Amino acid sequence: MVKIKDIAERCGLSIASVSKALHGESDLNQKTAEYIRSVAKEMGYVPNASARLLKTKRSYNIGVLFVDETSSGLEHEYFSSILNSIKDEAEKNGYDITFISHHFGSDYLTFYEHAKYRNVDGVIIASVDFRDPEVIRLVESEIPTVTIDYEFNNVASVISDNVQGVRDIVNYLVNMGHEKIAFITGEDTSVTQKRVASFYKTCEERNISVKDEYVKKGRYHIPKVSGEATRELLTLEDKPTVIMYPDDYSLLGGITEIEKHGLRIPDDISIVGYDGIKLSRLIRPIITTYVQNSTEIGVRATKKLVDLIENPKTTIPDRTLVIGGLQEGSTVKKIR
Amino acid sequence: MVKIKDIAERCGLSIASVSKALHGESDLNQKTAEYIRSVAKEMGYVPNASARLLKTKRSYNIGVLFVDETSSGLEHEYFSSILNSIKDEAEKNGYDITFISHHFGSDYLTFYEHAKYRNVDGVIIASVDFRDPEVIRLVESEIPTVTIDYEFNNVASVISDNVQGVRDIVNYLVNMGHEKIAFITGEDTSVTQKRVASFYKTCEERNISVKDEYVKKGRYHIPKVSGEATRELLTLEDKPTVIMYPDDYSLLGGITEIEKHGLRIPDDISIVGYDGIKLSRLIRPIITTYVQNSTEIGVRATKKLVDLIENPKTTIPDRTLVIGGLQEGSTVKKIR
DNA sequence: CTGAAAGCGCTAACAT
DNA sequence: ATGTTAGCGCTTTCAG
Numbered sequence A, B: 001m002v003k004i005k006d007i008a009e010r011c012g013l014s015i016a017s018v019s020k021a022l023h024g025e026s027d028l029n030q031k032t033a034e035y036i037r038s039v040a041k042e043m044g045y046v047p048n049a050s051a052r053l054l055k056t057k058r059s060y061n062i063g064v065l066f067v068d069e070t071s072s073g074l075e076h077e078y079f080s081s082i083l084n085s086i087k088d089e090a091e092k093n094g095y096d097i098t099f100i101s102h103h104f105g106s107d108y109l110t111f112y113e114h115a116k117y118r119n120v121d122g123v124i125i126a127s128v129d130f131r132d133p134e135v136i137r138l139v140e141s142e143i144p145t146v147t148i149d150y151e152f153n154n155v156a157s158v159i160s161d162n163v164q165g166v167r168d169i170v171n172y173l174v175n176m177g178h179e180k181i182a183f184i185t186g187e188d189t190s191v192t193q194k195r196v197a198s199f200y201k202t203c204e205e206r207n208i209s210v211k212d213e214y215v216k217k218g219r220y221h222i223p224k225v226s227g228e229a230t231r232e233l234l235t236l237e238d239k240p241t242v243i244m245y246p247d248d249y250s251l252l253g254g255i256t257e258i259e260k261h262g263l264r265i266p267d268d269i270s271i272v273g274y275d276g277i278k279l280s281r282l283i284r285p286i287i288t289t290y291v292q293n294s295t296e297i298g299v300r301a302t303k304k305l306v307d308l309i310e311n312p313k314t315t316i317p318d319r320t321l322v323i324g325g326l327q328e329g330s331t332v333k334k335i336r
Numbered sequence C: 001c002t003g004a005a006a007g008c009g010c011t012a013a014c015a016t
Numbered sequence D: 001a002t003g004t005t006a007g008c009g010c011t012t013t014c015a016g
Helices: A004-011 A015-022 A030-043 A049-056 A077-092 A111-117 A133-140 A162-175 A190-205 A223-234 A248-260 A294-310 B004-011 B015-022 B030-043 B049-056 B077-092 B111-117 B133-139 B162-175 B190-205 B223-234 B248-260 B294-310
Strands: A061-066 A096-099 A122-126 A145-148 A156-160 A181-185 A215-217 A242-244 A270-272 A289-291 A319-322 A325-327 B061-066 B096-099 B122-126 B145-148 B156-160 B181-185 B215-217 B242-244 B270-272 B289-291 B319-322 B325-327
Touching (some): A049 B049, A077 A294, A096 B096, A145 A294, A156 A162, A162 A190, A162 A242, A181 A190, A181 A223, A248 A270, B004 B030, B061 B077, B061 B111, B077 B096, B077 B122, B122 B133, B156 B162, B162 B242, B162 B325, B181 B190, B294 B319
Parallel strands (some): A061 A096, A061 A122, A145 A156, A156 A319, A181 A215, B061 B096, B122 B145, B145 B156, B181 B215, B181 B242
Antiparallel strands (some): B289 B325
């Protein structure tokens, strides 16, 4: 491995000068600096991030906390898409990303410990149980943090506008003539709470009464659970004319169940998803769903974090709202 | 940040003793060691991976090279699933993973340079253009490497058995009475070559003649391209009775096209996918496809790499074949 | 403009 | 059984 010292020797200069040249310091002779740089390049010099870190306390490494009980966080398209854009944006800014975990290897590490162990400059947190004490510990630590789809007081966050999303969906449904709207929700998280509140509020605004049995608690990303909830809804005396699902993936479980009952979509029953995964446009019928702007969310979160890291004084840990848009597929029937 | 020196001072011992205690060295008094450890814990000590690396030359960091022109590598379920299992298995062994990229930040880095910059102990390469000189440079470097779905001479590899996969599919189709078998392939990669060779070979074994126009070159993971190829196949005078697709995702493009022609699956035409993504079991009809064991592939690749890193002398850079299995969905009609 | 030197946190060979 | 010390590769202050 070629190091600064090697370059210095070859150039007959000191390591200090080489270091300066490599950083484009001004108080060095132009010619000398260029010469050094050319030699460095010729020798195939690559800086050592760890050595640099030891001195500068900057790792140019962003920690990403993406936990998921089912350990399929990466396979959830909404999150894998966010992750992908975090990665791209981070690289554009010269950062790498490291997954923060419990690192089973030698010892158990808490999230905070893992972050320290790898000296990450900041952390982006998404898709976790935000009530987990370890998560809270991390958020409250000295490490700059950005949360996605959750707000802590005084912590920067990037939020997909779930209130607007559900509002747009309900308004669309009502405009299509639906009055019996069922809603299968995800498990009880802050996102779910916002969606449910927005659901009731918008229904009220539109003078739609919501039967208790039309709102069912399901699970995100588990088609089977949504399928079961769908079955219950379909066996009601007074069936809904449309079912809203917690996400597009879950909706697929609903479709299977609906077809089992010999019903056609959307003629016999309408359905709406959430997320707008790519697949929602690939299968037929195209799913009517609310498309979350996952790429934008990842980009914004990363930009905010880099700002927080590089300009701590002047960066405000505020909330960024990212809005999506309704995708009008063909799973909702116009009733009137 | 609490460091070894702090612990040493608090204990009234030397930093060497603390370091030894933390590593469970034997030549230290049991009591002393335990005392040191308890103090370390109490003080919230977390080792600094970078400082350690500087001395030991071991980063406990695995580089993952997952490039993809469409920059959607992470959104391709086969790969995201492999990545997920790499991550899990790496963590079990005390390693973190770092994505190797061109790191646009400060300067352009080649893959090899990026790997050096982060001092990764080894690299897993998948889903890239293996003819890229930069990839070859990395593989030929001193850094331990494992490739997925591609073989370099004398480099460890983990391969999904594409030959067996296509053989199983073709045999199944022939057993179902199909003789007019069309095959839309992916772009020309070594995986594609193996599949195509296996396709012709198995057809020959089963005495099935293959018309030239039945084999179409498509693209992996791009439904639109498969849709177009499907259209061409459907407009042939002598239509195939079944179409094999490069992957499940692409197959969806085929379905759309088939439905446009007013044909039913599998009554009018049968279709077969590849990969066995979770979705293939969620949509109706369930897709008949070859399920690649992506989790196993990731685990094997990681175990092999860790072996290569930790026991370089005794680990052979061989090839590991991972087999999958046919998923009999309901997209293939029994003809005879 | 260039160089010497200290030190980041840690390990490990070598004392004691 | 415990301590001293020399670096690992790099940045950065301070001298020259």
